Amino acid sequence: MNVVIFCGGIGARLKEETEFKPKPMVKIGNRPIIWHIMKTYAHYGHTDFILCLGYKGEQIKEYFYNYELMSGDFTLKLGDRDSLNFNSHVPERGWNITLADTGDDALKGARLKRVEKYVAGDTFMVTYGDGVANININELLSFHKAHGKLATVTGVNPLSRFGELHVKGQQVISFFEKPEASNNWINGGFFVFNRAIFDCLEDRDDCDLEYACLERIAADGQLMVYKNDRFWACMDTIRDMEYLNKLWAENKAEWKVWG
Secondary structure, eight states: OEEEEEEOOOOGGGHHHHTTSOGGGSEETTEEHHHHHHHHHHHTTOOEEEEEEOTTHHHHHHHHHTHHHHHSOEEEETTEEEEEEESSOOTTTTOEEEEEEOOSSOOHHHHHHHTGGGOOSSEEEEEETTEEEOOOHHHHHHHHHHHOOSEEEEEEOOBOSSOEEEEETTEEEEEESSOBSOSSOEEOOOEEEEGGGGGGOOSSTTOOIIIIIIHHHHHTTOEEEEEEOSOEEEOOSHHHHHHHHHHHHTTOOTTOOOO
C-alpha cells in the first residue's frame, strides 16, 4: 500500500534550520525526521513511499539517491564508473521511493492531487513530514477497513509544552507540569484514504486538504478518527527539535518501534 508523505512546506517557525534545508531533512539524532517517519511505516511492512516535494526538494532527492553510498562501505576504481561494489547493505534495502516535485507554493490538497498518478489501489495512507508517533499502522488500517467510510484521521492528545496553572484571582490554586492538552483530540496526521478522496481535490496551488476537502468529508459523515493515545509529537519549532533530539539521545524515543 502506498504511503504519501508531505515534504514541501517551508517550515517558517524552524527558520534556523529550514533556511538551509527542507523541514523533513531536519535531524533527530543523525537521521532526518523523514527517515524516522518512513521507518515507522516500514516496521509494519509498508515500504512503497511517495514523497510530495516542494521547498528545497532537491536536497531530499539527493539524500535518497545517494543513500546507500553515504550509509555503507563500498569499493570503486577511479576512472571506471561501473566498478562500484557495495561491501554492505543498508537495512532499508528494498524501499520503493517516488520523489515527486509538487510545486514550491502548493498547499497540501494540490500536492496530493498531483501524485494521484503514482497511487496504486483503492486505499492508501498519507501523513505529514514533520510528525512522529508510536502508532500501530496495521491497527489503523484495520480500523479504516472496518468502518467503511471514505477517510480516517489519527487523533492524538499530546502533552502540553508548558505547565498549566489553575488560577483564582492572583493565586495559583493548582499547578500541573506539562499536562495532557485537554480531552479534545487533535489532527495528528497518519491518514488512511480511499481513492475517491481525489474527487474533492483540484490541481491548483490553493487547494488545501484540511480546510476544504476534510471539512467537507466530515460534514458528509465520511471522516472517522482512529484514537492513538500513545506517543505523538511534531517538529514545528526549535524547541520541538531539541525535545525530540533529547528523547533520542536518552534512548526514550517512544516512536522508535523498529529494532
